Amino acid sequence: MEIGDAIVRDRHGVSPLAEIHASGRRASEPFDRLEHTHPAIFMTQFAMAKLLQHKGIRPDMLLGVSLGEFAAMSVAGMVPFETALAAVARQPRLFLESCAPGALIAVLGPPSLRESEPRLGHLAELAGINAERHHVLAMPGGNVAEVEAILTRLDAPFQRLPVPFAFHSSWIEPARAAVIADAAAERLESPFWPVWSACLGAPVKPGVPDLAWRIVREPMRLGASVAAIEAQGGAHYIDLSATGSLAAIIRQDLGEASPSRISALLSPFGGNLRRLAKLLETA
Missing domain, CATH: 3.30.70.250 (Malonyl-CoA ACP transacylase, ACP-binding)
Incomplete structure (x- = not known):
């Protein structure tokens, strides 16, 4: 988190950590300025994945949803951490300059x-x-x-939802050229583990054209992605989102006969270390 904070602070003059830990901030307060939330969400998910790896939990696959797709690809080694974070931190300006609220x-x-x-x-x-x-x-x-x-x-x-634009819809089309041009130099490497994209409803492969744009423009297909994973035998889903909301959503997708398990780690209302300890005991 500190390394990521230094990268964003040096390049954009914004400290995600300072915003997250601002004195007097309440859990109920809106946290919706894109230049803060984009890098903060990416950094949190990447750091949580690295923490679990450090504790001995290795993924068989990763599933990303919307902004989380960039974090999943970076955790899997498809894009270096610094490159992916820099791209995520640049995105807010691209939308602010071209899209209506x-x-x-x-x-x-x-x-x-x-x-x-x-x-x-x-x-x-x-x-x-x-x-x-x-x-x-x-x-x-x-x-x-x-x-x-x-x-x-x-x-x-x-x-x-705490976002200022109509992502995953035609109303962000004015940002298409800028987002595609910004990502043009990025090259995806083969992943260490399969990375499922909620945009594609399938694993990401290097060479997918305009992937960065498709992730923010096309509808999210989390339900279809989970259904495909369930058809392969299910999984132990570990939710690394900052609110733990994906775990609750995925529970709706599982049938009564599903062998899958679901664990959420983070919540704005606390108890994170307790949930982490329980996961480490049972994983």
């Missing part, structure tokens, strides 16, 4: 909800299908209030 809203309900309400289909695009009853909607900032009003009327629980 937008939002992502996670909805607890079937994706068909959007088609069942014509106005909702006009206001928002489907940014991801995570489970049978969990999907994400993307929309311009000006549509948020009406979308939330419709979801409330439909009695569909929802949560606005």
Whole structure:
């Protein structure tokens, strides 16, 4: 974390660690400035993966979702840590310079909800299908209030995600050329372990064209990715996201007969060391 913080601080004048540990910061406070959150999320996931390796836990495969795909590829040796972190830290400027404000809203309900309400289909695009009853909607900032009003009327629980743009939708198309050009010089190496992409719904192979752009532009397919992994016999899923929310979502994807296990490590409400100790005892 300190090495990553030094890289971002020296190149962009921002200290992710200072933002994470700011004096008086409460868990309920929004943490949504992209220039802070992008490198902070990448650094946290990479550091957690390295901690588990240091404790003797090695992955059989890695699964990345959205920004987590960059972390997964770096952990697997496809992109050096410094190169991947620098690219992630540059992305906020590319979107700030080219895209209008937008939002992502996670909805607890079937994706068909959007088609069942014509106005909702006009206001928002489907940014991801995570489970049978969990999907994400993307929309311009000006549509948020009406979308939330419709979801409330439909009695569909929802949560606005802490991002300022409508990622995984057509509303970020203005950033296409800049993101592709920024990633043009990056070359993916063969991974130490298979890296599953929630964008592709399959393992990443070196040579996938415009992968950095596809990760942020195309809909997330976590549900399809988990289904494919389950079809191969399942797994022990260890959630390294900063909130532990992926573990809860993946539980929805598992059938009663699944042999899979799920462990979440991090939570904004504490208990992280206790969860780590339990994982090390049972892994």
